[in-house]
Structures are given as C-alpha cells and as structure tokens.
Amino acid sequence: MDLYRAHVLVCGGTGCTASNSEAILNTFQKELKKNELDQEVKVIKTGCFGLCEAGPICIVYPEGAFYAGVQVKDISTIVEEHLLKGRIVKDLLYKGAFEKDTIRSLDNVDFYKKQMRIALRNCGVIDPEDINEYIAMDGYQALGKVLAEMTPMEVTKIVQQSGLRGRGGGGFPTGKKWEFASKIKGEQKYVVCNADEGDPGAFMDRSVLEGDPHVVVEAMAIAGYAIGANEGYVYVRAEYPIAVKRLQIAIDQAKEMGLLGDNIFDSGFNFNLSIRLGAGAFVCGEETALLNSIEGKRGMPRPRPPFPANKGLWQKPTLLSNVETFSNIPRIIINGPEWMANIGTEKSKGTKVFALTGKINNTGLVEIPMGTTLREVVYEIGGGIPNGKKFKAVQTGGPSGGCITKDHLDTPIDYDNLIQLSSMMGSGGMVVMDEDNCMVDIAKFFLEFTMDESCGKCPPCRIGTKRMYEILEDITNGKGEMEDIERLEKLAYNIKASALCGLGQTSPNPILSTLRFFRDEYEAHVKDKRCPAGVCQELLTYSVVADLCKKCGICAGKCPAECIDGEKGKTVYTIQKDKCIKCGACLEACPFKAIIKS
Amino acid sequence: MKSLDELAKIRDEAKSKMGVREGSKDIRIVVGMATCGISAGARPVLKALVEEIKIRSLQDISVSQTGCIGICRYEPIIEVFESGKEKVTYIEMTPEKAKKIVSEHIVNGNVIDDYTIGSVSGKYSSHGTVEDF
Numbered sequence A: 001m002d003l004y005r006a007h008v009l010v011c012g013g014t015g016c017t018a019s020n021s022e023a024i025l026n027t028f029q030k031e032l033k034k035n036e037l038d039q040e041v042k043v044i045k046t047g048c049f050g051l052c053e054a055g056p057i058c059i060v061y062p063e064g065a066f067y068a069g070v071q072v073k074d075i076s077t078i079v080e081e082h083l084l085k086g087r088i089v090k091d092l093l094y095k096g097a098f099e100k101d102t103i104r105s106l107d108n109v110d111f112y113k114k115q116m117r118i119a120l121r122n123c124g125v126i127d128p129e130d131i132n133e134y135i136a137m138d139g140y141q142a143l144g145k146v147l148a149e150m151t152p153m154e155v156t157k158i159v160q161q162s163g164l165r166g167r168g169g170g171g172f173p174t175g176k177k178w179e180f181a182s183k184i185k186g187e188q189k190y191v192v193c194n195a196d197e198g199d200p201g202a203f204m205d206r207s208v209l210e211g212d213p214h215v216v217v218e219a220m221a222i223a224g225y226a227i228g229a230n231e232g233y234v235y236v237r238a239e240y241p242i243a244v245k246r247l248q249i250a251i252d253q254a255k256e257m258g259l260l261g262d263n264i265f266d267s268g269f270n271f272n273l274s275i276r277l278g279a280g281a282f283v284c285g286e287e288t289a290l291l292n293s294i295e296g297k298r299g300m301p302r303p304r305p306p307f308p309a310n311k312g313l314w315q316k317p318t319l320l321s322n323v324e325t326f327s328n329i330p331r332i333i334i335n336g337p338e339w340m341a342n343i344g345t346e347k348s349k350g351t352k353v354f355a356l357t358g359k360i361n362n363t364g365l366v367e368i369p370m371g372t373t374l375r376e377v378v379y380e381i382g383g384g385i386p387n388g389k390k391f392k393a394v395q396t397g398g399p400s401g402g403c404i405t406k407d408h409l410d411t412p413i414d415y416d417n418l419i420q421l422s423s424m425m426g427s428g429g430m431v432v433m434d435e436d437n438c439m440v441d442i443a444k445f446f447l448e449f450t451m452d453e454s455c456g457k458c459p460p461c462r463i464g465t466k467r468m469y470e471i472l473e474d475i476t477n478g479k480g481e482m483e484d485i486e487r488l489e490k491l492a493y494n495i496k497a498s499a500l501c502g503l504g505q506t507s508p509n510p511i512l513s514t515l516r517f518f519r520d521e522y523e524a525h526v527k528d529k530r531c532p533a534g535v536c537q538e539l540l541t542y543s544v545v546a547d548l549c550k551k552c553g554i555c556a557g558k559c560p561a562e563c564i565d566g567e568k569g570k571t572v573y574t575i576q577k578d579k580c581i582k583c584g585a586c587l588e589a590c591p592f593k594a595i596i597k598s
Numbered sequence B: 001m002k003s004l005d006e007l008a009k010i011r012d013e014a015k016s017k018m019g020v021r022e023g024s025k026d027i028r029i030v031v032g033m034a035t036c037g038i039s040a041g042a043r044p045v046l047k048a049l050v051e052e053i054k055i056r057s058l059q060d061i062s063v064s065q066t067g068c069i070g071i072c073r074y075e076p077i078i079e080v081f082e083s084g085k086e087k088v089t090y091i092e093m094t095p096e097k098a099k100k101i102v103s104e105h106i107v108n109g110n111v112i113d114d115y116t117i118g119s120v121s122g123k124y125s126s127h128g129t130v131e132d133f
Helices: A014-018 A021-034 A072-085 A131-136 A141-149 A152-162 A174-183 A204-211 A213-227 A241-256 A287-294 A323-335 A337-341 A374-381 A415-420 A439-453 A464-476 A482-498 A502-506 A509-527 A554-558 A585-589 B004-021 B035-039 B042-055 B095-107
Strands: A006-011 A041-046 A058-061 A065-067 A190-195 A231-237 A261-264 A269-278 A318-322 A351-358 A364-369 A391-396 A402-405 A429-434 A542-544 A595-597 B027-032 B061-066 B078-082 B088-090
Touching: A006 A014, A006 A021, A006 B004, A014 A021, A014 A241, A021 A041, A021 A072, A058 A072, A065 A072, A072 B035, A131 A213, A131 A241, A131 B004, A141 A213, A141 A323, A141 B004, A152 A174, A152 A213, A152 A323, A152 A337, A174 A213, A174 A318, A190 A204, A190 A213, A190 A287, A190 A323, A204 A213, A204 A241, A204 A323, A204 A351, A213 A231, A213 A241, A213 A269, A213 A318, A213 A323, A231 A241, A231 A287, A241 A269, A269 A287, A287 A318, A318 A323, A323 A337, A351 A374, A364 A374, A374 A391, A391 A439, A391 A509, A402 A509, A439 A464, A439 A509, A464 A482, A464 A509, A482 A502, A482 A509, A554 A585, A585 A595, B027 B035, B027 B042, B035 B042, B042 B061, B042 B095, B078 B095, B088 B095
Parallel strands: A006 A041, A190 A231, A190 A318, A231 A269, A351 A429, B027 B061
Antiparallel strands: A006 A058, A058 A065, A261 A269, A351 A364, A391 A402, A391 A429, A542 A595, B027 B078, B078 B088
C-alpha cells in the first residue's frame, strides 16, 4: 500500500456491477495512466454504498465528491477535470450532494442523514479484498481483545447485556443463544453463519459479505471462542458469486495473517472457517434445513426441539446466526454493551438494515436505529413516492411478513411493534406500494413464492399453500365467492398452527395482513368483479371513448390480438371485448388518450 | 498474528494510507492546477508535496487541487489552510521550494515569508502591485 493523494472509490456491489461498474473501474485506471496520474491517484473497488438508485456510484477523496449514475464515457471528464485540474465536475455529482456551489459531505445527504451505520460501517468505505484496510478500521481488534483479556463467559455476557437480537427474522436474543451453546457440554461444537438470504428483494447480507467480509470472519471467531467451537461454516447461496469470492479472499487473507487457524494471537485458541454453497432453495434459510444441507442431505427442516444449540450440525451443539447479527459483534466488543443498549427502543437495541425497494425514489440499502418511524424511512430517507402517486402500504418481512398501512406510518420500527401490526421484521425487505398496487395481487405474488419454495415435507405447507394460492387466483380472475374469503382466512389460521417450520407457519401472513387492512379490496374483487387498483387483468375492460377518438388507427395497428375494428379516417374504432387479451398495448399507443381501462 | 501490538502496527500503517478518505483534515494544501498552473509546472510541485508527506509519514494533511487562483503570473501557486489560522499563499513554486514548505511550515510551523505572496507586495510589475490586484 502506497500513499496516494487522492482515492477514487468505485462501488463493486452486485447492483453497481450489474450497471457496469467493472468497466468504469478499468476505464478509470486507463485514463489515469494516460494522464500520468496512476502514481498519485488510487482506484479502489468497494462494497455497496447503499444508494443503489443512483448507481453506478464513485466517490473521489479527499474532496468527498459523490458522483452518481456514472457512465464509461464520463470517466475521461472526471479524470481530466477533477483529478488533473482539480475542478469537480458538478454536472455529474449526485444532485442531493451539491448545494449552493459547495459539496455536502455524505453524512448530510438526505439519504444518509437519518441513517446510522453499524453493520454497514465499512461498506463503501474500504476495499473488501484488502485485509489491511479492514484492520485500519479497527478490524480484528475485538478478536484480539477477547482472546487476550476475556474469558468465554465474559464474552457471552457482553453480548447478552448489549440486548442484540437476531437480525435474520425471528429476533431471538442473540446473547441467550450464545449462552445455550456455551453451556452445553460437547467435545466438538460449531459456529454457523446463515447467509442464505432468500426473501424477494432483500440484499442486506449480500452487501455485508461483499463490502465487509472480514467482519463476519472476525465475529464468527469471537463466537467460536465464546462457545468453545473451533470450526465454523458460512452457508451462502451460490447466486451471490461476488459475495462468495470476497468471503473466500477474506478467509484466505485471515489465515495467512494468523487470524484464523491455530493458536490465534498466541492464545492457544484455534478456529477454522469454510464456505458451503446453497443451491438456492428458500427453505434452506430455515436453520434446521440449512444444517441438513451443510451435512449433504436434502434441504428440509427437522422438527425442533432439539434446537441447534443442543443438536445441530452433525448432531453437535451449534451456534447459528445470520450475517447481519454477526456483523454487529465486533463493534459491541470494542464499544461495550452499554453503547448498543443505548441505541434503539426498549426491547429492540441497535440498528437494522433494510433493503428499500418498490415504489420509492431512493431504492437502496438503509441502516436505521430501531425506533425510527416508517414515515422517516419512506419520506425522508427514501425520498417519497415517485410520480406524485399516493402511498398505500409498506410490505416488510418478505413472504413471512405483512403490510403496514398509512395509518401506522408513525409507528416506531422494532421487532414487537411490527408483530403487533401482524407483520414482522424478517430479514429486512421493505417494499413500498402505491395506489396502483392491488393488495390481493400482492398476497398472490408472495403465496406463489412460498408455494413454489415449499419443500413438501409437511402437508399443511405443501397442500395448504397451493390451496390458498388457488383461492386467490379465483378471486383475482373474477371467479371468487364471498365464502372464499372466509375459507381463505380459516385455512390461513390452520396452516399457521400446524406447519412444521417457520416458512410454512408464516406463509399465510401476507394474506392475513392484507385481509386485515384491505378487506374492502378483496370484497370488490368478489362482489363487484372489480380490481380497484386496475391490476388484475381478468377484471379489466378496455374501451374506446368515441368523442376522443381521432380515427387514426394506431391502436388497431398495435393490437396483437387484432381485435380493434374501424376504418382509418372514417369510423370510430371499437374493441371486441371477447377477443381482447387485456395487454394494454392500445392504451399506451393512443396519442389522444382515447382508450380507457376500467 | 501474535499480539495486539502487532495488530496495532498494521492498523496504524494502513490507516495513514487511507487518511485521504476521512473528510476534514487539520491542514489542507491546495495547488492551483488550471492550465496556467500546469504549464508553469504545478504538477511536479504537487508530486513533490505528496512525496515529502509520504517520506515524513505526516498525518492529517490533505493535498488537493483547485482551478485558477487568479494571479496566473505567479503560478505555480499553493495555498496552505490550517484550521484556526489565516491561509498562507505561496507563489512561484518549484519542487524544491515545495519540499521546504513541508519541512519548515508544516512540520515546524514556520511560515517561509520569502516564498509568500506578501514578499512581492510593493514590487513593481507591469500589471501593478499585488495590492492593486
């Protein structure tokens, strides 16, 4: 590592990589060389900055200039103007990062202002493929401190006092888990990290692994020391190739430096870590199915008890936590448990990372202190709803969660409040919906997901989710009866009570929560055969408003079903309702807005 | 890895190289790098500054560029901003002078008056004095 006068940080997270940040990185290097700046300016590939909406993102230090939506063709301008001549290219800056001719530091941009980064503290700050940069941010200090100064019991106690709860969904007190695992007697114990993030739209764990993989390595070693385990596994989905690659680099570097392996910090403590790839089954995010999968068996849940702390991997005591949970541990050790206990609400401490998606201006990854309200997340951090549309609901907790309506926008977000609203924290997906979203259709979407992902072991989930999906299909196709709504509700409660694992037990949640808050939409579909949001195709009709039709025939030309009749310039066009496939092509094509959907 | 001391050593070394990414610095050296500055030789000056800071492993100093400072005939110009102090403007820089500024001004805290813009005030020039400017 040499000293450079300026650093160019290019986001190398999956989102920005998909929008070509690899080429941007290479072009930077080429352009810098061309201008003989390659010895003065260093280009670094980092993890996710969080503001994925504005990607690909680059930050140039020491000025802290935040360039957004950077294209390959812009690089020569940035190099020649900013890095050679020192003139920041204002046109390419993120618009929120620039005010009255001065650059605002990232912390003052609306998107970041209300955030508090603990799990993501190094994401977008360090080069995840360089262990030295992690060490520079106090990395491996916590592991050193634990091994040099603390007994395993003391470590467990600190985690307990911090009030940290599992970030993967359920919110079980982490310290308690550590205590169970440490008290069980056993020659061989394991630490396992669940990185099988499967909720649609969620990418918190991926970002941590891509942006700061060492934090997981360090935390797992600390956990190993606390419970008396010398071996660990990270179970990560194969669909996360960048995360897998960087994690492997991190493990190799830690081994080489003696931060993994035998006799770490000369303490006599040994810890080894390896990666296991998941093949993409959602159910493998359930802890017992995950353990089966690591053992090489089919990924299906086992009944609990026995819990993994007693009989986990290969029937040995196992501590299993999620990526984000682990990523909090080193900070708690360094700053002390009181530090975390002072952040958040009474029963939910610290921060939570959410993947903010859907009908929202600032799509991206946000980390907020527990107790922040949904309103702050949607309107301040998220920048509100695009195109002036009305907010309808936020879906949290993925396929296991539910919807929160505008009446509850001011609810402080924490584990218990979300459960009260018949949703859940889940792993942190947060999908924002506006007036154009049909809530029955949303419930159907999630049910289709859980139905597909059901492993088939227990009948309530295997058969029940299918039946619920069929009822929803009838309702959205206009074939529903009022009894269907009751049947759906009854079935939902039965599945909740009888399914084997968390996936099955929570699968009816999207239905129950939309029924609770949007029953009128269900009834409109059934009674009036009408979809209030205009989404469910079978319930839509397209027609031409005769007064507005200019007889141009453009609609007829676009119709793939050839069901629009008329004579150009002579007669008003009409749509044959029985042949119409409701694709909406005519509506989009008509320059005079003469076609309406109802 | 054998001890916390060993880790601390790696940390401190790595940290000094990443210092450039930490927003506000105690001392900021700005080099005028518009066309006029570059043609008058600002680039070797900038390089010399970075080099000297590296050799002396100085912390909390950033070197950045700016556009035309406005007095092109005195280029290369560098300005030193230190929190709580008035800015110092040095003119007609060379790599040697720049190195001396690092050792005298930055390290020892002595402004080198001879190199500052103040040293030419009152002197006759075809465009008037610095005060006129």
